[in-house]
Structures are given as C-alpha cells and as structure tokens.
Amino acid sequence: MTELPWIERAAGAPYFVTAQGEPWTPIGQNDAISWPELEGLFRRRDLPGVERHLRHLRDSGVTCLRLMLEYAQGNHRFLERPAGRFVPAMVQLWDDLFRLCERVGMRVLLTPFDTFFTWVRWRHHPYNAANGGPCSSRTRLLVCPETREFVKARLAFATRRWGGSGVIFAWDLWNEMHPAQAENRHGAFAEFIDDVGPFLRNLETELHGRAHLQCVSVFGPELLSSPAIADPIFRHPRLDFASSHFYESGTIDHPADTVAPALAVGRLTRDALGHITDLRPFLDSEHGPIHSFKDRHSTLPEEFDDEYFRHIQWAHLASGGAGGGMRWPNRSPHVLTPGMRTAQAALSRFLPLVDWPRFRRRNISDDIGLRGDAAHVFGCGDAHQAVAWLLRPGLEDAPAARGKRLLHRVARGTGASLTLTLPGLDPGAYEAVLWDTRAGRECGRLRAVAEGPAGLALPLRLSGPDLALAIRPI
CATH class of the missing domain: 3.20.20.80 (Glycosidases)
Structure with missing residues (x-):
C-alpha cells in the first residue's frame, strides 16, 4: 500500500x-x-x-x-x-x-x-x-x-x-x-x-x-x-x-x-x-x-x-x-x-x-460581457486562464413524482446564440474547451485572440440549460 x-x-x-x-x-x-x-x-x-x-x-x-x-x-x-x-x-x-x-x-x-x-x-x-x-x-x-x-x-x-x-x-x-x-x-x-x-x-x-x-x-x-x-x-x-x-x-x-x-x-x-x-x-x-x-x-x-x-x-x-x-x-x-x-x-x-x-484567479462574474440576456454568467480568471459557467434563466415545472404535482422548477431553455467577452487575459491566442456538465464530457472547442482591453470574445451557441468553459493559452 x-x-x-x-x-x-x-x-x-x-x-x-x-x-x-x-x-x-x-x-x-x-x-x-x-x-x-x-x-x-x-x-x-x-x-x-x-x-x-x-x-x-x-x-x-x-x-x-x-x-x-x-x-x-x-x-x-x-x-x-x-x-x-x-x-x-x-x-x-x-x-x-x-x-x-x-x-x-x-x-x-x-x-x-x-x-x-x-x-x-x-x-x-x-x-x-x-x-x-x-x-x-x-x-x-x-x-x-x-x-x-x-x-x-x-x-x-x-x-x-x-x-x-x-x-x-x-x-x-x-x-x-x-x-x-x-x-x-x-x-x-x-x-x-x-x-x-x-x-x-x-x-x-x-x-x-x-x-x-x-x-x-x-x-x-x-x-x-x-x-x-x-x-x-x-x-x-x-x-x-x-x-x-x-x-x-x-x-x-x-x-x-x-x-x-x-x-x-x-x-x-x-x-x-x-x-x-x-x-x-x-x-x-x-x-x-x-x-x-x-x-x-x-x-x-x-x-x-x-x-x-x-x-x-x-x-x-x-x-x-x-x-x-x-x-x-x-x-x-x-x-x-x-x-x-x-x-x-x-x-x-x-x-x-x-x-x-498556477491559477491566481479573481472573481470576474460581474466583469464578463454577455451580449443579450440569454444566460447568467459565473467566472473567475487571471492573466492567463479563466473558468466560466453559463446558466439559462428559463424555468419550467419539474416532472411530477408518484402522481403528485411538485412546486419546484428546473432550468430549461432552447438554443441561443451569444457572445461571451472575458476581461483581464493577456494579449494572445486562446482556446476555450466547452464542457457539457450533465454528460461530463467535452462538447466543442473554440479559438480566439485576446487583444488588450477589449478582452477575449467567444461566440457561442448555448443549446442546453448550461455550459462550462475552460479558457487557456494555445
């Protein structure tokens, strides 16, 4: 042992x-x-x-x-x-x-x-x-x-x-x-x-x-x-x-x-x-x-x-x-x-x-740019990496159990296109790994360039209720 x-x-x-x-x-x-x-x-x-x-x-x-x-x-x-x-x-x-x-x-x-x-x-x-x-x-x-x-x-x-x-x-x-x-x-x-x-x-x-x-x-x-x-x-x-x-x-x-x-x-x-x-x-x-x-x-x-x-x-x-x-x-x-x-x-x-x-993160949830109101956004990052999670605000009734109506609501939502802009990253090329939190697997990758104060802009298609991202330098 x-x-x-x-x-x-x-x-x-x-x-x-x-x-x-x-x-x-x-x-x-x-x-x-x-x-x-x-x-x-x-x-x-x-x-x-x-x-x-x-x-x-x-x-x-x-x-x-x-x-x-x-x-x-x-x-x-x-x-x-x-x-x-x-x-x-x-x-x-x-x-x-x-x-x-x-x-x-x-x-x-x-x-x-x-x-x-x-x-x-x-x-x-x-x-x-x-x-x-x-x-x-x-x-x-x-x-x-x-x-x-x-x-x-x-x-x-x-x-x-x-x-x-x-x-x-x-x-x-x-x-x-x-x-x-x-x-x-x-x-x-x-x-x-x-x-x-x-x-x-x-x-x-x-x-x-x-x-x-x-x-x-x-x-x-x-x-x-x-x-x-x-x-x-x-x-x-x-x-x-x-x-x-x-x-x-x-x-x-x-x-x-x-x-x-x-x-x-x-x-x-x-x-x-x-x-x-x-x-x-x-x-x-x-x-x-x-x-x-x-x-x-x-x-x-x-x-x-x-x-x-x-x-x-x-x-x-x-x-x-x-x-x-x-x-x-x-x-x-x-x-x-x-x-x-x-x-x-x-x-x-x-x-x-x-x-x-080596992730000297700070909370950036309030600083992340999100075009439209299609999701709530949570995030942390430093000059080299970032983690973000998007959650749709839409709700619907949870399925009933044992024939009883439940007074609970769960997150749902149809597909939505949006642009996520992350601040604070050093200029350069980055890759975002998209993560399906329910299936526990990667569901795509995006590449983009951070260009100073404008931040790193990522065009996304949010097809489910939520999505996690890991952003790292290429």
Whole structure:
C-alpha cells in the first residue's frame, strides 16, 4: 500500500496540491459515522461494505469526505465518555476508517465535534459539568479554559493516533463557530484559534515533521448578523484556508427552483473571496436544503435535487471556490443520489483542463460581457486562464413524482446564440474547451485572440440549460 501524500496549499495560488506538487481538489460531501454508508464501521459490523462504498466514491471522482470525530445525534457515538476517556469502540471505528481510506486513496476534512448536536443535546453530552465534564454551560464552549484543555487533548489524541497519515486533508478546528458558544464575545473566535491552532500545529510538527492544514467554519447566515466574525473566519493569519457554510434562507435552505440557489452560491463565493486578502483558498464545506429537510420534514424530489446539486457545484467552482462545495445530504436516508455522484464525476473530469497550481484567479462574474440576456454568467480568471459557467434563466415545472404535482422548477431553455467577452487575459491566442456538465464530457472547442482591453470574445451557441468553459493559452 502506497502512503497517501499530504495536502498543502499551492505556492502563490488559492488552490491545493499534494506534497509532490500535483494539483488536488476537494470533491466530496459531508458524511457521518452513523449514516447508512458508514454505519458498518461501528463494532466492525460491515467493513467490506464500507470499503466498497469508499471505492465507489473514488471511482465517482470523490477525493474527500468531511467528517466529525464525534457525531452526537445519539448516545452511542460519543468519542469520550466520560470526558477524557476515549471509548474503545469509537477508537476502533476510526482506526478502521483511516486504514480503509489510506487503502482506497480517500482523504478527510476532520472536525472534532458536531457542534449542532452538542448544543441541542447538551444535557447528554460528556463535556457538560452535570455529567462530570469541564463545562458549566454550552454558552461557554469556546471560552471555558477547562473545556479548551479537553478540546486540545482530543486533537492531540487524534493526531498522535491518526495524524501521521495523508488521509487527513485538513483540520476544521471548530465546526460552525458561533457567538452563542462564546457568551456572545466575538473576540473569542480569534482567541480560540490563537490557542488551539498553534498547539496542534506544533504538536504535529514535533510528531510528524510537518502539520496538516487548518481552517475553522461558520454558519454562513451568521455573517450577516455578526459581521465582526468575518475577520477571524476569512483572514486569521494562523489559518491556511477559509471555509463557510452556504445555508442562505429561501434560496439554498428551502429551494423552489434550481437557478436561484446557483445565483446565491455565485454571490456568496464572490463575497467570501472579497474578505480574503492573501490568496488563501476558499471552499464552502456545508450546504443543502436544511430548512426543507429539518424544519419542513421534506426530502426534495430526486430529479430536482440532482439539478440543484449540480448547479451549486458549478457556481462554486466557476466563481473561484476550490472544488464544488460539500453537500450536507439533507435527504431521507442521509445519502447522496446516484445523479449527484454522476455530477461529481463530471466535475472531476473537467479539472485537468485548468492549471490550478498556477491559477491566481479573481472573481470576474460581474466583469464578463454577455451580449443579450440569454444566460447568467459565473467566472473567475487571471492573466492567463479563466473558468466560466453559463446558466439559462428559463424555468419550467419539474416532472411530477408518484402522481403528485411538485412546486419546484428546473432550468430549461432552447438554443441561443451569444457572445461571451472575458476581461483581464493577456494579449494572445486562446482556446476555450466547452464542457457539457450533465454528460461530463467535452462538447466543442473554440479559438480566439485576446487583444488588450477589449478582452477575449467567444461566440457561442448555448443549446442546453448550461455550459462550462475552460479558457487557456494555445
């Protein structure tokens, strides 16, 4: 078995590479150790089934899963119980999962707690002082000194046991930092990062001779009500990349069509890049129809959800995000559909068309010229390359399922001729590879010359609902 290379930031570009310098892009989604596809890990009930699943993911272009060391929806998946005592069955579970991921070639974005269930099931949690734990209140999770030591001990245990492997893509030091976890002290975010981040980085360097990348994540809508938290989330100097969770109200968390969510993701990605000043990578590490699923107890119709998923991932990538974002399934059961796996594979086949380690992109969605109003346009580029995605604004009713009329609409549109003009490219000859995002294959090539301020003009025939382009020098 070949040791899996570690993941690093590209030098001078907002993307990722392996330790050997090969481009690497996070394509994947959130999973949990108690959900159907990984539940066979617990007490080693079906390790071959889990390995088959991981191989299927790899063959679908998936490179990374976002996982929580503790997913506390029930009382039998606590990593520590009582606080400070690591449960042998859970340690065995993670031993097996890391071994399988190493064998298959799958990486993990790892966060130590599922803070949602830690919060809503606080009376059961081992860290609760009422259960013998260190913390007097869930509102002090980020600021309690005694709890902080337990958090660091958990991370230390994890890296001592599993951190020598390239399976860990990065640490999400805290899932969805929120002022409510810090007595509404916004300054506590930076204090936590300044304490926990260097502790883990120094320990890993001592143990392994290098350290895994680090980020923290945030529930995206909280940035609107607490704008001061943007600084530690997007710009903290001790973090390697930035991450947010795209749960915008109405458009993403309870979608009625498949175009509005894409527009929201394009805007949210552009806004996130606007916070970043040092070319660190950015990725959405959670999104999905959470309000539809959790509050309205509704699973989106599969065909509609497949298109919603595909549109979000292309809006994220084309707007300058690293990869296609990471879906929280929010389906019953909690698994991605076959159509979503097909969409991930289609995105993965597009990636070799771009020289990511040298792509110093900026978001250019608002700067791209489009003759007529035949499509919404998303794009990012630098002086040498560009990525663009066109999405038709037309909508029609989604097909009915099981004889029921659906109040959802999907993107449609007849053919349209248009001219796309991309700014910022150095003068010279370029080739645009046209990509069918549904079929996951090239559907044409165009050549054109950029002539200074006028930009690169590409005459296109948009025959379907959407089209992706990779533009590169000849």
